[in-house]
Amino acid sequence: MTNRFLVTVGLLISVLGCNGDKPPLDNPSQGTIVVAADESFHPLVTQLTSAYSGIYPNTHFKIVFKPEQEAINMMLHDSARLVFATRTLKPNERAMLDQRKIKGATEKIATDGVALIINKANSDSLVTMNELSQIFSGKIKQWSQLKGGNQTGPITLVFDNNNSSNLEFVLNKFNTKDVRNLRIYTTRSNKEVIDFVRKNPSALGFIGVNWISDSDEPLSVELAQDLHVMGVSPKDNPLKRDDYFQPFQEDLGMQRYPLRRPVYILSRETHPGLGGGLINYIARDAGSLIIRKLGLWPRIPYDRVINLTK
Missing domain, CATH: 3.40.190.10 (Periplasmic binding protein-like II)
Structure with a gap:
């Protein structure tokens, strides 16, 4: 019984030790991800990610500006989590994610x-x-x-x-x-x-x-x-x-x-992570105010409630 107990404890320690070597998954309020974007969206992407990190200080975005096709290729080859682009994925590009059983997401955020x-x-x-x-x-x-x-x-x-x-x-x-x-x-x-x-x-x-x-x-x-x-x-x-x-x-x-032209965010996220948090902030939260401030047209306007009192 003693030997069996020691073996069991050893296996548990081994498993816990292996899990401890893995970095924790990012989530909407903390973590670091790479975001790729066409350089024409530099002001837009910079302001949106900076505003989000201002709300959640433990989030960090490594932004890479590339020509649009190169930015999309980064996402397809798992070098970036999100892409800001002017188009959706082509069938052959969508097939690359399907082969890896990655559903991903496409969200139009602005015009x-x-x-x-x-x-x-x-x-x-x-x-x-x-x-x-x-x-x-x-x-x-x-x-x-x-x-x-x-x-x-x-x-x-x-x-x-x-x-x-x-x-x-x-x-x-x-x-x-x-x-x-x-x-x-x-x-x-x-x-x-x-x-x-x-x-x-x-x-x-x-x-x-x-x-x-x-x-x-x-x-x-x-x-x-x-x-x-x-x-x-x-x-x-x-x-x-x-x-x-x-x-x-x-x-x-x-x-x-x-x-x-439309502005899309393309995602290869496979869990409820930081990428999804940023998308929700932009498409369904105050991020649309930044889009409007930049002179673009947000897909979903941010509703502001004004209470008038006599």
């Missing part, structure tokens, strides 16, 4: 817009979708070819990265398959796109609107200086200024701005 920015010296601040289509087909190459244009020189299209969500979105929007005949210049970030446009009157830059739409953020205000944000019309022959729309909150929410 975003790709902003078209030009140099302050360029007064051609209005453009139609038809004109943009002709620019991306190579039929329009000069600023003087635009209706009412007074800027001279070739149109230089400026994007943040060869594989960015901004570039992919615009090319898909105008069904552009071949860019070899287009005057395209790529930088390394949305901020560098802004800097390039400031220095080049012939540039037409494409950025995520959250970089310049937060009037309470000093960096956002600074970046928006000395630029014009173009108004875009879905009509081929707009007759008045009201036929053009900009990528700011009301025109995004009312679905008037034609270069709007």
Whole structure:
């Protein structure tokens, strides 16, 4: 009996010792996870994760900014728990999670817009979708070819990265398959796109609107200086200024701005962890106030109750 008792105690100690070697699972109020995101969402992701960690000090987010496809690949290969992206998973990507029996989650959190920015010296601040289509087909190459244009020189299209969500979105929007005949210049970030446009009157830059739409953020205000944000019309022959729309909150929410796009969070979480906590905070809690503050349109508005007393 004594030997059997000692063996049993030894096995229990061994099991407990093995379990003790495993790090505890994260949960909505503590832990560390990796979050990947396209660089065009830098202000959005930074503010949302910082606000969440302010509420739960024991939570930590390691944020990695990559071109959208690379960010999604990180999540698929278990190098990131969450991804902020402009699209859902493709069938072949979904199959990779299915093979590992990971259900995951997809949550739309906002409507975003790709902003078209030009140099302050360029007064051609209005453009139609038809004109943009002709620019991306190579039929329009000069600023003087635009209706009412007074800027001279070739149109230089400026994007943040060869594989960015901004570039992919615009090319898909105008069904552009071949860019070899287009005057395209790529930088390394949305901020560098802004800097390039400031220095080049012939540039037409494409950025995520959250970089310049937060009037309470000093960096956002600074970046928006000395630029014009173009108004875009879905009509081929707009007759008045009201036929053009900009990528700011009301025109995004009312679905008037034609270069709007969704913002999703993609998750590979397999337990009720920190990733799920962040998603709930953003989609169903006060996180939507931050989305609104950034000038985007939250999918689920945050209800604020105001009590009026005499």
